[in-house]
Amino acid sequence: MLRRVLSWAVALACVAGAVIALADIHTPLRPYLVSMFLLVVPGVAVAGLLRDRDPVAGLSVAAAASLVLNVLLAQAMLLFDAWSPRAGVATVAVLGGFLYVLRVLYRGRDTLAEQGVGSQ
Numbered sequence: 001m002l003r004r005v006l007s008w009a010v011a012l013a014c015v016a017g018a019v020i021a022l023a024d025i026h027t028p029l030r031p032y033l034v035s036m037f038l039l040v041v042p043g044v045a046v047a048g049l050l051r052d053r054d055p056v057a058g059l060s061v062a063a064a065a066s067l068v069l070n071v072l073l074a075q076a077m078l079l080f081d082a083w084s085p086r087a088g089v090a091t092v093a094v095l096g097g098f099l100y101v102l103r104v105l106y107r108g109r110d111t112l113a114e115q116g117v118g119s120q
Helices: 002-023 030-049 055-079 085-115
Strands: none
Touching: 002 030, 002 085, 030 055, 030 085, 055 085
């Protein structure tokens, strides 16, 4: 129960961070909520792909992937002289959504294999 409430609270904070960044709303919570969005969304998306692995290894890889994704995005934006916080948040959201779709497709394939669909 507590885990579900905590996950919904983090999800709500991430959504609020994305909305605040995309709508350019100035609030004292903006740095915290946007940072939470940028660090949590890619990490959760990668962790979802690693659900069959050791939980500690999955958490470590998810945290590293989140940091790598954000650093590479910032480097690319600086390299192409296209720095924009809005574009960064939007790009992270799109990549997180893409990884979520991959997870759903991967899970769907496993479910079909377990049911014997497509097996000889």
